[in-house]
Amino acid sequence: MRTTVGIIGAGPAGLLLARLLDGAGIDSVVLESRDRAYVEQRQRAGVLEQGTVDVLRAAGAGERMDREGLPHDGIELRFAGRRHRVDFPALTGGRSVMVYAQTEVCKDLIALRLRDGGPLLFDAEALAVEDAATDSPRVRFRHEGAEDVLECDYVAGCDGFWGVARKAIPAGLTRVFERAYPFGWLGILADVAPSHDELVYARHDRGFALLSMRSPSVSRLYLQVPEGTDVAAWSDDEIWSELDRRLETDDGFTLRRGAVTQKSVTPMRSYVHEPMRHGRLFLAGDAAHIVPPTGAKGLNLAIGDVVTLARALAHRKETGSAELLDAYSATCLRRVWQAERFSYDMTTMLHRIPGATPFEDRLQLARLERIAGSRAAETDLAEGYTGLPFG
Numbered sequence: 001m002r003t004t005v006g007i008i009g010a011g012p013a014g015l016l017l018a019r020l021l022d023g024a025g026i027d028s029v030v031l032e033s034r035d036r037a038y039v040e041q042r043q044r045a046g047v048l049e050q051g052t053v054d055v056l057r058a059a060g061a062g063e064r065m066d067r068e069g070l071p072h073d074g075i076e077l078r079f080a081g082r083r084h085r086v087d088f089p090a091l092t093g094g095r096s097v098m099v100y101a102q103t104e105v106c107k108d109l110i111a112l113r114l115r116d117g118g119p120l121l122f123d124a125e126a127l128a129v130e131d132a133a134t135d136s137p138r139v140r141f142r143h144e145g146a147e148d149v150l151e152c153d154y155v156a157g158c159d160g161f162w163g164v165a166r167k168a169i170p171a172g173l174t175r176v177f178e179r180a181y182p183f184g185w186l187g188i189l190a191d192v193a194p195s196h197d198e199l200v201y202a203r204h205d206r207g208f209a210l211l212s213m214r215s216p217s218v219s220r221l222y223l224q225v226p227e228g229t230d231v232a233a234w235s236d237d238e239i240w241s242e243l244d245r246r247l248e249t250d251d252g253f254t255l256r257r258g259a260v261t262q263k264s265v266t267p268m269r270s271y272v273h274e275p276m277r278h279g280r281l282f283l284a285g286d287a288a289h290i291v292p293p294t295g296a297k298g299l300n301l302a303i304g305d306v307v308t309l310a311r312a313l314a315h316r317k318e319t320g321s322a323e324l325l326d327a328y329s330a331t332c333l334r335r336v337w338q339a340e341r342f343s344y345d346m347t348t349m350l351h352r353i354p355g356a357t358p359f360e361d362r363l364q365l366a367r368l369e370r371i372a373g374s375r376a377a378e379t380d381l382a383e384g385y386t387g388l389p390f391g
C-alpha cells in the first residue's frame with residue numbers, strides 16, 4: 001500500500017489531520033488499532049477552546065457541534081465555601097469555549113472520512129515506523145490478522161501516549177520531561193441534568209472536585225482520589241456524598257443525583273517528548289505530550305499540532321519549501337509548554353497535594369484569592385483556559 005501521509009491513530013489528532021490534508025489535496029491513509037465502536041465510545045475530555053471550535057467549523061466538521069454543543073462563557077472556582085465566576089469574553093476580548101465531548105468530535109470526523117471515501121482502516125495496528133530519517137519512510141502494520149506495509153512520503157504519529165511512533169526516534173536524540181502526580185481522577189457519567197450551568201472547579205480540604213456536563217440531561221463529575229485507587233472501592237452513594245461535601249457552598253448549593261452510567265479512574269501526569277519530529281516522522285497529540293486534565297488542554301493541544309502539521313505539508317506541496325516542516329517541532333513545543341505550565345498551575349492550585357505543609361495550603365488559598373481579587377490574575381487564567389493562538 002502507498003500514500004503521501006501515513007497517519008497512525010484515529011483519535012482527534014489523526015482524524016482531523018486526515019480531514020485537513022484532504023482539504024489541501026494531499027492523500028493519506030489512517031491506521032487505527034481498535035475497532036470503530038471502541039473509538040466512538042471511549043470517554044474522554046469535553047471542553048473545546050475557541051480556536052478548536054473555529055478549526056472544526058472551517059474543516060466542515062462543526063455542524064453537529066454547533067447544534068448540540070454547549071457554548072460556555074465562563075467557569076466557576078469554588079473554595080472555602082465561596083464561589084467566584086471567571087467571565088471569559090469580558091477578560092479575553094470575546095473568547096469563550098464549547099462543551100462538546102471528544103468522542104462526539106471523533107464520531108463526526110469518522111463519519112466525514114468514511115463519507116468522502118478516504119482510507120481509514122480499523123483493526124489496523126501499526127507495529128513499527130521504519131526508515132523515518134530517509135525519503136521513503138514506512139509503517140509496518142497488521143490488519144485483520146495479516147501483516148502489511150504502508151509506504152509513505154511522511155508519517156504522522158498520532159497514536160497517543162501508548163503508541164509505537166515515538167519509539168522510532170533514537171533515544172540519543174530525545175529528551176523526555178515528565179512529572180507524575182500522586183493522585184488521579186475518579187470520573188462518573190450520570191443521567192441527571194447538570195446542577196450548575198457552567199463548569200465548577202472546587203478546591204476543598206478533602207480534595208479537588210469538578211462538575212462538568214455532556215448535555216442538558218447528562219452530568220460528568222470528577223473527584224480527586226489517591227494514586228492507584230480501584231474504582232470498585234467506591235459505591236455510587238459514596239461518590240455522591242463525597243461530591244456533596246467537596247462542592248458545598250455557604251449559600252447552600254445542592255447537587256442533583258442520578259443513575260451512574262459509567263465510572264473510571266484516570267491517572268494524572270505531565271509529559272513532553274522533544275523533539276516532535278525525526279526526519280519524515282512527525283508526532284502529534286498525546287504521542288508527544290500529556291497534560292493533567294485540570295486545564296482541559298489535551299484535546300486542544302492535539303488539534304493545534306495537526307493544524308500546524310497540515311499547514312506545513314500544504315506549504316511544502318504548494319511551494320516546494322520544507323521551511324514550515326523544519327519548524328514544526330519548535331512551533332508546536334512553544335504552545336505545548338504554555339499548556340503544560342497552565343495545566344500544572346491549575347492542578348497544583350486546586351488539588352490537595354499529599355504531604356503539603358499548612359504553609360503550602362495557605363498559599364493555595366492565596367492563589368485562588370488573588371484570581372478572585374485581581375483582574376490581571378483572572379485574565380491570565382481566562383487566556384490560558386480559552387487557549388493561546390495556534391502557531
Ligand code: APR
Binds near residue numbers: 010044159162163287
Ligand atoms: N496502531 C494504530 N493505532 C494506534 C496504535 C497503533 N500501534 N496505538 C494507539 N493507536 C490509536 C489508539 O487506539 C487511539 O485511537 O491511536 C489513537 C490515539 O488517540 P488519542 O489517544 O485520542 O490521542 P490524540 O488523537 O493525540 O488525542 C489527544 O486524547 O487522551 C486524550 O486527553 C487527551 O484529549 C486528548 C486527546
Ligand code: PHB
Binds near residue numbers: 044045047296
Ligand atoms: C470533562 O468534561 O470531561 C472535563 C471538563 C473539564 C476538565 C476536564 C474534563 O478540566
